[in-house]
Structures are given as structure tokens and as C-alpha cells.
Amino acid sequence: MPAEGDPGHLLILGGTTEARRLAEALERTPLRVTTSLAGRVGAPVLPPGGTRIGGFGGVEGLAAWVTAHRVTHLVDATHPFAERMSFHAARAAELTGVPLLALRRPGWVPGPGDDWTFVESLDAAAALLPERGRRVFLTTGRMGLHRFAHLTEPWFLVRSVDPPAGERPPCLEVLLARGPFGLADERELLARHRIDVLVTKDSGGDATAPKLVAAREAGIAVLVVRRPPVPEGVPEADSVEAALARLTGFRA
Known part of the structure; x- marks a missing residue:
């Protein structure tokens, strides 16, 4: 005191x-x-x-x-x-x-129209990816990219404030940008890059939720890593x- x-x-x-x-x-x-x-x-x-x-x-x-x-x-x-x-x-x-x-x-809760699969870790998400899609929007943070480095397929899009360092997937495109991002931005990004699966952590909050709404609208599957x-x-x-x-x- x-x-x-x-x-x-x-x-x-x-x-x-x-x-x-x-x-x-x-x-x-x-x-x-x-x-x-x-x-x-x-x-x-x-x-x-x-x-x-x-x-x-x-x-x-x-x-x-x-x-x-x-x-x-x-x-x-x-x-x-x-x-x-x-x-x-x-x-x-x-x-x-x-x-x-x-x-x-x-945390986030799926609603009607959402195609979500909850996983316990980044490793579990990586294990499921080859059967879920070929073009991945990976939004789990640049610090965990090494968990996906062994995957020669699929193709990954990563958005980050700063360039990622260390091991990374061989088929990777990095988009440097600082959020928050609106729903129109997320819709355009998913369509432009032909994303068919989204990987995210259950961070919760409104700032990064528009990507989930855009994925629902586009019928895109989402892998959600549970929070500790x-x-x-x-x-x-x-x-x-x-x-x-x-x-x-x-x-x-």
C-alpha cells in the first residue's frame, strides 16, 4: 500500500x-x-x-x-x-x-455463417493448413513465422508493421502496413490476393475483427488459435x- x-x-x-x-x-x-x-x-x-x-x-x-x-x-x-x-x-x-x-x-465468438476451426497452437494450425487452402492470409504475428517455415505449400500473405526476421515459409509475400484496417480494406485485400484460408489468434477486440467479417462474407475458412x-x-x-x-x- x-x-x-x-x-x-x-x-x-x-x-x-x-x-x-x-x-x-x-x-x-x-x-x-x-x-x-x-x-x-x-x-x-x-x-x-x-x-x-x-x-x-x-x-x-x-x-x-x-x-x-x-x-x-x-x-x-x-x-x-x-x-x-x-x-x-x-x-x-x-x-x-x-x-x-x-x-x-x-475473445471472439463465431456467429452464423462463420467457418471457424479452433486449434490449440500455431503448430496445430500449420498441420491443418495443407488440407484447408492454397492461399493463406497469416495474421498471427511476425514472431511466429518460423512455425510455418517447413511448409513449401501453400502461399502465404503476412501483414506486419515491421519486416519479419528469421525463418519463414518459402512462398511468402510481406505487406508492410499499420492498422487498424476497416472492413472495406479487408474485403479488397482478400479478393486481390485470392485468399482461401485465414489464420489468426483469438486476440479479441474490435480493431482486428473486420478481417473476420470479410472472411465470413467471402466464405473463407478461418483457423483460430486459442488464447492461453x-x-x-x-x-x-x-x-x-x-x-x-x-x-x-x-x-x-
Whole structure:
């Protein structure tokens, strides 16, 4: 708990729209806010308040930073698939006694007309691809391209803010672009590249959902990688508003 008269210091493990919105919502409050970004994207959009970019050096490094900077509240608002960082946050919270909240937007749910197959991993998606289509729109992030590098077929389209590095499928086209992308954009992209299967992670949210709507309209099959669970015992909020309510409780 913060000392008397000290409103406290919130560390947001960020990189998502929700992390930025939480920092914006707290901008005019006495609570001091620092957002940490992994630094994997060039020229990121910085939220208000303090920021730090780069890793902490594992659980011990994060715990040391929390202690040294007198962090009184910790919010894990990383990408739903940042499993390692979420584990580090949970363990650091245990070590320091700082309350932790996971901010996770709800996952996607298929609707009428959707042709979705849920898989447990990128490897499972790669195993299914040869029988699902010949022209793939791969939207699982540039960091996981090596999981598909062994596939000589099908042809892949990858869209990324920064050029991918490392192993990649031999039949690959990279489109450098920064979202969000509207429904008209996604319709045009799927048609222009003659996409017949879409691979995505269950990231949730509205920012990247138009590709799913466009796939439904075009009758395109979708492979959806399930998200990992939040570490056991960590309370969750499914919206910025819910997170703000929980933070009020932390400050009580």
C-alpha cells in the first residue's frame, strides 16, 4: 500500500489498445502511471504518463523494478498471447506483494455463417493448413513465422508493421502496413490476393475483427488459435471500465 498522502504508482504492462486507454483514463488522477512496452514494434504510439521500453530481465528483474520504483499497483494489459510476460507478472506480484490485475478483452465468438476451426497452437494450425487452402492470409504475428517455415505449400500473405526476421515459409509475400484496417480494406485485400484460408489468434477486440467479417462474407475458412489462460489466481477485468473499478478498490 502507498504511504499516507502518496496516491500510488501504477505499472501497466502494455502494448494493447486497452493499456493505452487505461493510461488515458488515469491521466487526470493523482495516481502516477508508467506503461512498459516490449519494444518489438518500431515507433510505437506512446500512451500518456511515464513510459519505459524494453524487457525487465525475467521475474527477478521485474520484481526489482517494482520495488525500486515503489510500484503499488500492477496491471497486466499485454497481448492475450504474451504468455511468458503474464507468468512473470504473476510471479513478481507474489514476490513483492503488489496486487496484480489482468486486463483482457473478451475473445471472439463465431456467429452464423462463420467457418471457424479452433486449434490449440500455431503448430496445430500449420498441420491443418495443407488440407484447408492454397492461399493463406497469416495474421498471427511476425514472431511466429518460423512455425510455418517447413511448409513449401501453400502461399502465404503476412501483414506486419515491421519486416519479419528469421525463418519463414518459402512462398511468402510481406505487406508492410499499420492498422487498424476497416472492413472495406479487408474485403479488397482478400479478393486481390485470392485468399482461401485465414489464420489468426483469438486476440479479441474490435480493431482486428473486420478481417473476420470479410472472411465470413467471402466464405473463407478461418483457423483460430486459442488464447492461453491467465495465470491461476490472478483476477481479471474484461474492459477498461472494469479495470478502473478494481483499481479504485486497490486504492482503498
